[in-house]
Amino acid sequence: MPTPTGVGTEELRRANLRAILQTVHTHGPTTRAVLTKQLGLNRSTIGALTGELQSLALVSEEAAAVGGRSGRPSHLVVPREDNVVVAADVGVDRIAVALVGLGGEVLDRRTRGHQRGEHDVAHVVDAVAQMVEDVLGAAPGVRCLGIGVAVPGAVRASDGVVRFAPNLGWVDEPFTDLLAQRLGRPVVTGNDANLGVLAEHLRGAAVGYSDVAYLNASVGIGGGFLLGGRPLGGASGYAGEVGHMPVDSSGPVCRCGAVGCWETKVGENVLLRHAGRLAGGGPPAVAEVISAAKAGEARAEAAVIDVAEWCGVGIRAIVNLFNPEIVVLGGTLAQVWRAAEDRVDAAIDSGPMVSPRDDVVIRSAGLGGDSPLIGAAELAFAPVLEHPQAVPQAG
Amino acid sequence: MPTPTGVGTEELRRANLRAILQTVHTHGPTTRAVLTKQLGLNRSTIGALTGELQSLALVSEEAAAVGGRSGRPSHLVVPREDNVVVAADVGVDRIAVALVGLGGEVLDRRTRGHQRGEHDVAHVVDAVAQMVEDVLGAAPGVRCLGIGVAVPGAVRASDGVVRFAPNLGWVDEPFTDLLAQRLGRPVVTGNDANLGVLAEHLRGAAVGYSDVAYLNASVGIGGGFLLGGRPLGGASGYAGEVGHMPVDSSGPVCRCGAVGCWETKVGENVLLRHAGRLAGGGPPAVAEVISAAKAGEARAEAAVIDVAEWCGVGIRAIVNLFNPEIVVLGGTLAQVWRAAEDRVDAAIDSGPMVSPRDDVVIRSAGLGGDSPLIGAAELAFAPVLEHPQAVPQAG
Structure with a gap:
């Protein structure tokens, strides 16, 4: 033997x-x-x-x-929190960067708009690199284990190329390599919603659930899914593109070129425009519209109701397709759901639901708007968590 | 040791x-x-x-x-083909039953309409039981290992209750128990599209693929998915309800009560009505419309084009959500795709695709309209394939 x-x-x-x-x-x-x-x-x-x-x-x-x-x-x-990663969440209107210590605590967090509003990959690499260097410069003595970035697009797992990020106007951009070269540090990039569902499952509203739909709206909508405890990647890692579900053939033309995509109905700028506000104000502007609606401003109220109903239409489709235990809402979806849960529910209930209504839990993201950012940190921690002995011995 | x-x-x-x-x-x-x-x-x-x-x-x-x-x-x-199962596929317009031998050969196959067009569960149990007894009666000396049934609805795995089958008008029907009691034989029931993707993966167009979307349209549309080699079930086994994706808020009211569901745009009766035919003729009637369209009949041509474009809209949404390697089309979807592939493709390409277009294979079902039926047979064979020694020793 x-x-x-x-x-x-x-x-x-x-x-x-x-x-x-x-x-x-x-x-x-x-x-x-x-x-x-x-x-x-x-x-x-x-x-x-x-x-x-x-x-x-x-x-x-x-x-x-x-x-x-x-x-x-x-x-x-x-x-030991002096082992850190830097996480970045590249949004359409703004970039958020966080210094996160081992154990998951956010030690520093900064946001800013894009340089001159430019989304081209060179500008975004510049901006992210500068922000990463700034937070690391403000934290002497830490050991940086890596950089994790969330982007609103489809990322090829093999080389970090951003295949397709319509709201940034990116197609096949070697963003990950460019940022890694610029920083001289390892960079890993993932889809923002895929990272969001990971973070919500580890540290947010979906702890303990194994069938999770995470739906996050800012300018666009991202979808991240955990099915039977496993992340939904699809054949090439691009699954979960919920924002371009066609929901209304009479609806507006989406920036993607198709008509009536879900994100033409429930993005934050959609809500702002319906309410007569300027686009681009982000979550604070959405919060202002919701306050105005509660105070009785008719146009704000109509905008919230309209977006709430379209939230419900999309959520129903997602529940019917994926039969999750829990739907975790982030960004504008969470704000609108909290403000007008009855309207969202009415739209969900306007058509069939494959699972008994009571079996589907709907919750706001436990990490608020930071789920993708925290998920990006987890992505950067992953190699050390997998191989502790391979941790670099110099900061 | x-x-x-x-x-x-x-x-x-x-x-x-x-x-x-x-x-x-x-x-x-x-x-x-x-x-x-x-x-x-x-x-x-x-x-x-x-x-x-x-x-x-x-x-x-x-x-x-x-x-x-x-x-x-x-x-x-x-x-040994004298080990058989009987498979049934309960459609909205018709019921198909097959005697299938170990090894997968279809030894006998019969179809008929519902009794007096009735869909209530008692009539369907009667009809299926009669057809099962007929095919078994015509095959003396076989050993029947079990009965497998495909239904166009959500089936609770634990007890075979059909939770929700809108096109039959069923809610929480104990169909499986009723049929088992009536036949005095073990019965297993599954969702038709889930069984379809299983059959296509084992014996059809999707052999060798591990990320598969199977979309089958007859009166309604069913979706069955294999993701990373595993069937998509969802938290309760109800995932894959593609027919009620909302695609058009200006569209007709679906029999489910919602507006503009995908199946109001691409079901077989939709095509028949657009073409000025009577609903209910099934695949042969669809084939007649397609022939007429090819022969230049304007109304038939317009109907085929319209349905083809809506096929493409839904397929694009499914590809963006699931990022499959292969999309297998059954029923009306396959018929229309073969007749007007260019129109389907144009609609797919009218909006974004997360995966490179060339990476997604689209195929007709290798088993034609019988994928759910063959999948139901596999469901019935499963216990013996899992535990050969437990095979019953008397027929």
């Missing part, structure tokens, strides 16, 4: 190392006692593993308060 | 038994030599396993023609 080989033991050890780091990253500081119980390992093994994570400078250990039935103190294993 | 237990060996043996039966069921008669190679087992093990399948009366062995380089004859392992 073969005896257990060193390789097998080493693989097991790596899996346990990974499990500890992922636990403290996702759930925060955790006692050795809890880790021992959760992972089914003995105390000395946990001690050796947390010791290795300490020597990699990924966690620290603190003496926890004396507690529990035995009254015996247990070391608290704490993710 | 523990030594391998009998249980482990027994499990391995069962897995190999299953693998052999599934191979000959899916691919037809196969030589022992090929099985030996495919399964990585030695000849005596294969011999013992095929011997067991013979004793279960699931396969027979024939001396194959002398062939191959060695010139040594190899036994041919043949699925």
Whole structure:
């Protein structure tokens, strides 16, 4: 009989190392006692593993308060926040950048408009690079593990090329390589809604659900899906394009060229224009319209009702197609749903629903507008969470 | 060290038994030599396993023609077609029933309209039961392994209750139990499009693809999806309801109550009415309209063009949502696509496509209109393919 080989033991050890780091990253500081119980390992093994994570400078250990039935103190294993990633969310109107520490805390967060309103890839690379350097420059002594970027478009997984981002006017742009060259750091890019559903599942409204539809509207609408616990990617990683569902052949021509796409009905600028406001004001402008509607301004009220009804029409289609347990709404969709839930519900109920209505939970994003940003941070943390030992030893 | 237990060996043996039966069921008669190679087992093990399948009366062995380089004859392992299932496809206009032998051959196939055009569940149970008894009565000596039924609606996996079948007018109908009681035989029921994509993947146009969208139009439209090799079920097994995607707010009111559902634009009766024909003629009537269009009848031509364009609009939405490798079209969708591929393509190309257009293959169903029927047969075969030893020993 073969005896257990060193390789097998080493693989097991790596899996346990990974499990500890992922636990403290996702759930925060955790006692050795809890880790021992959760992972089914003995105390000395946990001690050796947390010791290795300490020597990699990924966690620290603190003496926890004396507690529990035995009254015996247990070391608290704490993710070290001086391990950071920089996350960026490239929107149509604005770019957000965050410095996120291991453990998931946002340590710094900045937003700004695009340079001179320009969306071309060179300008966006410039702007993102400058913002990344700014937040890193303001945080001396951190170890930067990588850069994660969310973009409102289809990203080819193999090389980070942005295949198609209609609201930025990008087709086949090598954005990821350009930014990585500019920064001299590893960059990973993902679709904003795919990253949003990941973040909501890890840290937001969809914790504990395995069939999740995340729908996020700003200028356009993104859709990210978790089906049976797995992200929906499709054959090439481009699935989830909900914004260009055709919902109204009599509706306006979309910037994509087709007629009556869902995002011509429920984007934030759609709401602003319906309400007689200037486009481009973002979530604060949407909030103003909603306040005005509540205060009785007829035009604002009509705009909110119209957008709410179209929200419901699209949500019904998505529920019928994907049969999720939970629909998580972000951006304008969340704002409008909170303001006019009855109107959204009425539109959902105007047609058939494949699953019993009570079985579908609808919620606002737990991370607000930051779900894609937090998801981009998780994307950048992923390699270290997968291979803690491969963490770079210099900042 | 523990030594391998009998249980482990027994499990391995069962897995190999299953693998052999599934191979000959899916691919037809196969030589022992090929099985030996495919399964990585030695000849005596294969011999013992095929011997067991013979004793279960699931396969027979024939001396194959002398062939191959060695010139040594190899036994041919043949699925025994006297193991049958009866499959039924309950459509809106008609019911199809087939006697299908192990190995997948359709041994008998019958269709008829609903009794007095009635869709209520008692009438449908009566009609299906009568047809099942008729085909079994005409095939003495077979061993019936079970009954599989495809219905155009959402089926709850746990108990076979048809939750929602708008085109039959069913809500929460215990169809499966009623039919099983009536026949005194096990019955399994599934959604027609989910069974269609299964059949197309096993035996049709989608063999070898793992991201598949199957879209089948008759009176309504069903959608069945394979994503990353796994069937899309959704949280409760109801996913894939494509027929009620809202595509046109100015469009007709659907029988479901909503406005402008996709199936108000591309169902077979839609085409027939546009062309000035009576509804209810099924695929032959659709074929007649297409012939008339080709012969230059203006009204038929206009109807085909209109439906073709709406086919394209819906296919584009599905491709953007699911990013499949292949879209398999059935029923009216296939007929119209073959007749007016350029029009369908033009509508697909009128808006954005997330994946490069050339990366998406569009095909007619390899099994024609029978994909759901063949899928229902596979559903009925599944328990025996999973546990060959549990096959009932009396017909």
